[in-house]
Amino acid sequence: MTYRFRDLLALEPLSADELIFILDQAKPFQEIQRHPLKKLATLRGKTVALAFFENSTRTRLSFATGYGAGVAAPMSFYGADQYILQYDHELGPPWKNLPLYIKMSYPFLEVDKRVHTPMLFMGGTSDMNVPLLGGEQMYQALKSLGRPTELVVYPGQFHGFTKPSYIRDRYERWLGWWDKYLKPAQTPAAPAATDNKKQAE
Numbered sequence: 422m423t424y425r426f427r428d429l430l431a432l433e434p435l436s437a438d439e440l441i442f443i444l445d446q447a448k449p450f451q452e453i454q455r456h457p458l459k460k461l462a463t464l465r466g467k468t469v470a471l472a473f474f475e476n477s478t479r480t481r482l483s484f485a486t487g488y489g490a491g492v493a494a495p496m497s498f499y500g501a502d503q504y505i506l507q508y509d510h511e512l513g514p515p516w517k518n519l520p521l522y523i524k525m526s527y528p529f530l531e532v533d534k535r536v537h538t539p540m541l542f543m544g545g546t547s548d549m550n551v552p553l554l555g556g557e558q559m560y561q562a563l564k565s566l567g568r569p570t571e572l573v574v575y576p577g578q579f580h581g582f583t584k585p586s587y588i589r590d591r592y593e594r595w596l597g598w599w600d601k602y603l604k605p606a607q608t609p610a611a612p613a614a615t616d617n618k619k620q621a622e
Contacts, residue, residue: 422438422442424439424442424443425439490548490550490551490552490553490580491542491551491556491559492551492555493526493528493529493532493555493559493562494526494528494530494558495508495512495522495525495526496515496522496523496526497558498552498555499515501552501554502550503549512525528559529558529559529562532562532563532566533566536559536563536568537568539568539570539602540559540560540563540569540570541571541573541594542556542557542560542570542571542572543572543574543575544573544574544578545577545578545579545580545582545587546574546575546577546578547578548578548579548580549579550579551580553574557572560572569602571598573590573591573594575587575590575591
C-alpha cells in the first residue's frame with residue numbers, strides 16, 4: 422500500500438491498514454539492532470542531522486509559540502533528566518566547562534532582550550526526558566518581565582501524554598493560543614446599503 426502522508430503528526434487520521442503498514446516498516450530495524458554495526462547500508466557515507474529551530478529566541482519570525490517541553494538553561498537539567506551520559510561525554514560536567522553551559526543558556530539569561538513572543542508552556546510532572554522545570558523557568562522569567570505567557574501542568578504525564586482528556590486539552594490549548602495571538606481581529610461588517618427611494622415609500 423501507499424502511505425498517504427508526508428509525515429506522522431497524529432494517529433487519528435490513520436486507518437488500521439496504515440498503522441499496520443508503519444509497524445511493518447519498523448520490523449527490519451529490529452534485526453539491525455542485533456548487528457555489531459547498527460547502521461543501514463543505505464545511509465553509509467551519509468550524514469543524518471536533526472535540526473531544531475529556535476525562532477522564538479533567535480528571530481522575530483515567531484509570533485505565538487506553544488511549547489510542550491523545552492530547555493533554556495542546560496546546567497539546571499544536569500542530573501535532573503535522563504541524559505546524564507550525554508552531558509558528561511559531550512559537554513562535560515558544568516564545573517569543568519562552565520563557559521559552554523553559560524553560552525547554551527542564552528534563551529534564559531538573555532530572555533529580556535531576545536524573547537518578545539507570547540509563549541505557552543505545557544508539560545507533565547513525570548517527564549524525565551525534558552522535565553517540566555524548563556518550562557517553569559521560562560514561564561517565570563517571562564511573567565517577571567510582564568510578557569504574555571501561560572504554564573499548564575499535567576499531573577502524572579510523561580514526555581508523551583497517555584491520558585486522552587489531557588491529550589485533547591493540550592491540542593485545544595494550542596489552538597486557542599494561536600487563535601488568540603495569530604488570528605486577525607474581526608472587523609465589524611459594514612451596514613447593508615439601503616435603497617433610500619424604496620425606504621421612503
